[in-house]
Amino acid sequence: MEERIKAIFDCVVNGDNKGIQAEVETALAEGVNPSAILNEGLIAGMGEVGRLFEEGEFFVPEMLIAARAMKSAMAILKPHLGSGEVGAAGKVIIGTVKGDLHDIGKNLVGLMLEGAGFQVVDLGSDVPAEKFVAATQEHAPNVVAMSALLTTTMVNMKSTVAALEEAGLRDKVKIMIGGAPVTDAYASQIGADGYAADASRAVALAKSLTA
Amino acid sequence: MAKSLFLERLAAGKPLVLDGATGTNLQTRGLPVGTPSDFWVMDNPEAVLALHRDFVEAGSDLILTNTFGSSRVHLGHAGLAERFEETNRLAVALARQAAETAGVMVGGSLGPLGEMVEPLGSLAEADAQAEYAAQAHLLAENGVDVLVIETQFDLIEARAALRGVRFATDLPVVVSFSYDRGTRTMMGVKPAQMVQVFSELGVAAVGINCGRSVEENFKVLQEVRALTDLPVWFKPNAGLPLTNPDGSLYYSVTPDLMGEQARSWLAAGANLVGGCCGTSPSHLRAIAQVVKGQ
Ligand code: B1M
Numbered sequence: 001m002e003e004r005i006k007a008i009f010d011c012v013v014n015g016d017n018k019g020i021q022a023e024v025e026t027a028l029a030e031g032v033n034p035s036a037i038l039n040e041g042l043i044a045g046m047g048e049v050g051r052l053f054e055e056g057e058f059f060v061p062e063m064l065i066a067a068r069a070m071k072s073a074m075a076i077l078k079p080h081l082g083s084g085e086v087g088a089a090g091k092v093i094i095g096t097v098k099g100d101l102h103d104i105g106k107n108l109v110g111l112m113l114e115g116a117g118f119q120v121v122d123l124g125s126d127v128p129a130e131k132f133v134a135a136t137q138e139h140a141p142n143v144v145a146m147s148a149l150l151t152t153t154m155v156n157m158k159s160t161v162a163a164l165e166e167a168g169l170r171d172k173v174k175i176m177i178g179g180a181p182v183t184d185a186y187a188s189q190i191g192a193d194g195y196a197a198d199a200s201r202a203v204a205l206a207k208s209l210t211a
Numbered sequence: 212m213a214k215s216l217f218l219e220r221l222a223a224g225k226p227l228v229l230d231g232a233t234g235t236n237l238q239t240r241g242l243p244v245g246t247p248s249d250f251w252v253m254d255n256p257e258a259v260l261a262l263h264r265d266f267v268e269a270g271s272d273l274i275l276t277n278t279f280g281s282s283r284v285h286l287g288h289a290g291l292a293e294r295f296e297e298t299n300r301l302a303v304a305l306a307r308q309a310a311e312t313a314g315v316m317v318g319g320s321l322g323p324l325g326e327m328v329e330p331l332g333s334l335a336e337a338d339a340q341a342e343y344a345a346q347a348h349l350l351a352e353n354g355v356d357v358l359v360i361e362t363q364f365d366l367i368e369a370r371a372a373l374r375g376v377r378f379a380t381d382l383p384v385v386v387s388f389s390y391d392r393g394t395r396t397m398m399g400v401k402p403a404q405m406v407q408v409f410s411e412l413g414v415a416a417v418g419i420n421c422g423r424s425v426e427e428n429f430k431v432l433q434e435v436r437a438l439t440d441l442p443v444w445f446k447p448n449a450g451l452p453l454t455n456p457d458g459s460l461y462y463s464v465t466p467d468l469m470g471e472q473a474r475s476w477l478a479a480g481a482n483l484v485g486g487c488c489g490t491s492p493s494h495l496r497a498i499a500q501v502v503k504g505q
Binding site for chain 2: 056061153
C-alpha cells in the first residue's frame with residue numbers, strides 16, 4: 001500500500017501521465033484508500049513539485065506535465081472518493097480574471113476542490129467580470145473563486161466583486177481569491193470573503209466558507 | 212542588405228546607451244495599474260512621447276517603441292485587435308519624433324505573445340511566427356532601425372519570432388531573454404542555450420533583459436560574454452518592486468547604484484546597456500554618464 005502511493009507520488013513528480021493512470025487503477029483495484037491516494041499521492045506529489053520549482057530545480061515545463069498527470073489521475077479517482085456525490089460539499093465557479101492567462105495554479109485549486117467533493121465549474125482564464133456574473137446567475141454557486149498572477153490584473157478581482165454587487169448577487173455567494181501577488185489584506189480591501197495562499201488552503205477556505 | 216545605421220554604430224565599437232522602462236515609468240506618470248502601457252500610445256500619446264524625450268535627453272542612443280504588448284494576440288485579448296496597425300504605426304511615429312533631433316535610433320519592441328507555444332501550450336509554432344511577422348512588418352514599414360525580440364523565455368517561441376521577423380524584413384534583429392529564475396528563464400533555458408541557438412542564426416546581438424536582481428542579470432552577462440563574440444545587449448531591471456505604505460510601487464535599486472554598477476557591465480563586455488523595469492530617466496542618466504564618460 002505504501003509502495004503504491006509512493007509510486008503515484010513519483011509519477012506526479014516525474015509528470016508520468018501514462019504511468020500514473022495505471023498506478024491509480026492498480027491501487028484502487030488493490031483496495032488502497034482513495035483519499036490516501038489523493039492526499040499522500042497526488043497532493044503531496046504536487047507539493048513536492050512546487051517545492052522543487054521554488055528551489056529552482058524545476059521549471060515551468062516540469063510543473064505543467066506534473067499538473068497534467070495529476071489531472072488524469074483525478075479523473076480516474078474522482079468517482080471513488082468518499083466525499084459522496086460530486087457536489088456534496090457545494091458548488092464553486094472558478095476562473096482567472098480578465099487580462100490574465102495564467103491558469104496552472106487555478107487548475108490545481110479546481111482539481112483539489114473537486115477532490116474534496118465540490119462541484120467545480122471552470123470558466124477558464126481571461127474571464128471578464130460579466131462572465132463571472134452570468135455564470136453565477138446560471139449556476140447559483142456557493143462560492144465564486146478568482147485567481148490572478150499579475151499585479152496588473154489583480155485589480156480585475158475588485159471590478160468582478162463590484163459587478164457581482166451591481167447584479168444583486170453579492171450576498172448570494174462567498175468570494176475567495178488567490179494567486180501569487182494576492183494577499184489577505186487585498187482580499188479584505190476589495191470586499192472578498194477570503195484569501196488562500198495555496199491549493200490545500202484553498203480547499204480549507206472553501207469548506208469554511210460553505211460550512 | 213541595405214546599409215544599416217544600427218550595424219554601423221555597433222561596429223564603431225563604442226558601447227551604446229539604450230533606454231529604461233516603459234510600463235513602470237508610465238505608471239508613475241498616471242497610467243492606472245491594470246492598464247497595459249501600450250494602450251497609452253493611442254490614449255495618451257503625449258505621455259509616451261514625453262517619456263521617450265526624457266530618455267533621449269538622459270543620454271539614450273537607441274530608444275524602443277512602446278509596442279511590447281502590441282501583437283495581435285495581446286490586443287485581441289483586450290478587444291483591440293482592429294487597432295493593431297494604428298497602434299504600431301503611431302508608436303513608431305512617437306519614438307521617431309523624440310529621436311529625430313538627437314540622431315538617436317529607434318528599436319521596434321516585440322514582446323512574448325503571452326500564450327505558450329506547442330507542445331506545452333496551445334499556440335501553434337507557425338501561428339506564433341505569423342504573429343511576429345505581422346507586427347515586425349508594421350514596425351519596419353514605419354521606420355525602426357532594428358527589431359528587438361525581448362523578454363523571451365522559451366526557445367521555441369523565440370525561434371519562431373526570429374523566423375517571423377526575418378520573413379517580414381531585412382533589418383538587423385536583437386534577441387533578448389529574461390532570466391527571471393536567477394540564471395535560467397522560467398522555462399529553464401540557460402544562457403548557453405540562447406547563445407548557441409541564436410549565434411548560429413545570425414542575429415545582430417544577443418541580450419539579457421529583466422530578471423530577479425541586477426546581480427543575477429550580471430552573472431548571466433558574464434556567462435554569455437564567455438561564450439560568444441557577438442555584441443551583447445544588457446537591460447537589467449532596477450531590482451524588484453517594493454510597495455510604499457500608500458500601495459504605490461518603487462524599485463530597490465537607486466539611480467546612483469545603477470550608475471555604479473554600469474561600470475562593471477561594460478567591463479564585463481556588454482555593448483548595449485540600459486535598464487528594464489524600474490529604470491527611470493534618472494537611472495538612465497546615471498548609466499549614460501558612465502558609458503559616455505568612458
Ligand atoms: C480562488 O482561490 C484561489 C486560491 C489559491 C490560489 C488561486 C486561487 N490561484 C492560485 N492560488 C494558489 O494556489 C496555487 C497552487 O498552490 C498557487 O498558484 P500559482 O499560480 O501561484 O502557482 C502555480 C502552481 C505555479 N506558478 C505558475 O504557474 C506561474 C509561473 C510563472 C513562471 C509564469 C508562467 C508559467 C507563465 N507566464 Co507569467 N509566469 C510568472 C510565474 C513566475 C513564477 N516564478 O511564479 C509570472 C506570474 N508571469 C509574469 C509575467 C510578467 C507574464 N507572464 C506571462 C505569460 C506566462 C506564460 C503564458 C508563459 C505562463 C503561463 C502558462 C499558464 N497556462 O498558466 C505574460 C502575461 C500573459 C497574461 N496576459 O497573462 C507576462 C506578462 C510575460 C510577458 N512579458 O508576456 C510575472 C508577473 C509579474 C507581476 N507581479 O505582475 C511572473 C511573476 C514572472 C516574473 N518573474 O516576472 C497559489 O498562488
